[in-house]
Amino acid sequence: MNRDKRSLLFVLLAICGAILPMIGQAQEEATPAGPPLALISTVKGTIGPATSRQIGEAIAVAEERNADVLVLRIDTPGGLVTSTRDIVSDILASDVPVAGYVWPGGGHAASAGTYIIYATGIAAMAPGTNLGAATPVSMGGMPGSPQQPGKSSGSGDGEDGKAVPSNEEALSKKATNDAVALIRSLAETHGRNAEWAEEAVREGVSLGAKEAQGTGVIEIVARDLDDLLAQMDGREVVAGTSMKTLRTADARIEHVEPGFMTELLAVIGNPNVAFLLMMIGVYGIIFELSNPGSFGPGILGAICLLLGLYALNQLPLDYAGVALIVLGLVLMAVEAFTPTFGVAGFGGLVSFVFGAAMLIDSDNPEFQISWVTIAGTAAASAALLIFLIGYTLRAMRRPVATGAEELEGAEARVLEWANGEGYVHIHGERWRARGPAELAPQSTVRVERMDGLTLVVS
Structure with missing residues (x-):
């Protein structure tokens, strides 16, 4: 009797073991999955350290939230090569599919923006936008630009009568070839038009949205985000080291806003702001040292100096310019503490102006210190020196008081x-x-x- 009960119990357990997985599977099939999640990060303005940080943070958030796609809305005139390389590396390493969308109408993805679009798994543009003009800018002009007929671009003739390229032209050629290799590699990764990409780098050509789609430069022309997500649905894209099928139809859209540090870096990352912060910091510390115990100027100066140095550290610096600025500030400090009747002071002022003019090693106008800023800080320094020299002369003429x-x-x-x-x-x-x-x-x-x-x- 006990044996029969045990046998019946085993049979019931076996039936339950077979039925329960089927019930769970049926419930899974009956319960629809949640709507797809599409995260949006908007990139506007010049590509720099703040943009690199913003996109890196957006990719990290997308991976943390297991988003179905991250869409980068781009409108940029270009930017720094180093920041562009960092962004491309982050996009290629992302496990979440990344789409690049040139937006809004009238916007563009020029220069650095073209590389970013080519790095994304899905390239899209809004009507009325354009991309291209990806030639790297170097000292002395645009490398790869055609020479006028009958004119040699070399610095001299070699023994065989051929023009010998100058060092500047050799560096330009190296930069162009490096950029071509990068953008062709990105085009081959995502199956896009590599020939046009090379032409965009060497000749600086651009394309509108429809023409870009027709020549295989981008995959989608979309009116808005909803249209873009609808057209992306079901496409296979490269994400990290694997292929993924996009599930974006009726996706829930959420925007990823830049963090506080990213916004701060975007403000102080402007070379003019960073330079002014550094100057305020230096003069605040000099005032504190000449008037010990005032505290306020010293504390404010230290904060401004550290913020300015942090921002400048994110930018491509010319260290000869840094050395000239430091020398200029040291000479002006010498004038403040041990008056030399202007000899050290005005020598420091000249060194400071030359150093400020060559501080940022970039031909991109957005990352150059403006001459207005240089002239303003130089005039303020000159006024301070004149005041110090006048104070010294008046003190020498004043009757002895002790x-x-x-x-x-x-x-x-x-x-x-x-x-x-x-x-x-x-x-x-x-x-x-x-x-x-x-x-x-x-x-x-x-x-x-x-x-x-x-x-x-x-």
Whole structure:
């Protein structure tokens, strides 16, 4: 009887084990999955350290939330090569599919923006936008630009009669070839038009949305985000090291806003702002050192100096410019503490102007310190130097206020006197004095000189 019960129990358990997975599977099939999640990050303005940080944070958020796609809405004139490389690396390493969308109408993805679009798994544009002009800018002009007929671009002729390229042209050629290799590699990764990409780098050509789609540069032309997500649905894209099928139809849209540090870096990352912060910091510290105990200028100066140095550290610096600025500030500080009648001060001012002009190693106008900023800081420094020199000259002409020299010629009042000696009162003090034999108390005398601790009066 017990054996029959045990057998029945085993049979029931086996039936339950077979039925429960089927029930769970049926419930999974019956319960629809949640709507897809599409995160949006808007990139506007020049590509720089703040943009690189913004996109890196957006990709991290998308991976953390297991988003179905991250859409980068782009409108940029270009930017720094180093920041562009960082962004491309982050996009290629992302496990979440990344789409690039040139938006809004009238916007563009020029220069650095073209590389970013080519790095994304899905490339899209809004009507009325354009991309291209991806030639890297270097010192001396646009590398790869055609020469005028009959004119050699070389610096001289070699033994075989051929033009020998200058060092500047050689560097430009290297930068162009490196950029071509990068954008062709990105085009091949996502199956896009590599020939046009190379032409965009070498010749600086651009394309509108429809033409870009027709030549295989982008995949989608979309009016808005909803249209873009609808057209992306079901496409296979490269995401990290694998292929993924996009599930974006009726996706829930959420925007990823830049963090506080990213917004701060976007403000102080402007070379003019960073430079002014550094100057405020330096002058605040100099004022604190010349007036110990005031605290306020020193604290404000230290904060501004650290913020300015942090921002400048994110930018491509020319270290010769940094050295000239430091030398200029040191010479101006020397003028402030040990006056040299303008020799050190104005030498430091000249060094400072040259250093500021060559501080940022980039031909991108957005990352150059403007001449207005340089002229303003130089004028402020010159005004400070003129004030210091004038103060020094006035101090030298001012009568001596302490010591024996200050007492000579001063008037004193006789307190006690007998036989050519006695005591006089001067500057609130009682002094021993000698002089004429007969002087009456309360009479006024003039100090001629000091003899030790005795005043000689007349």
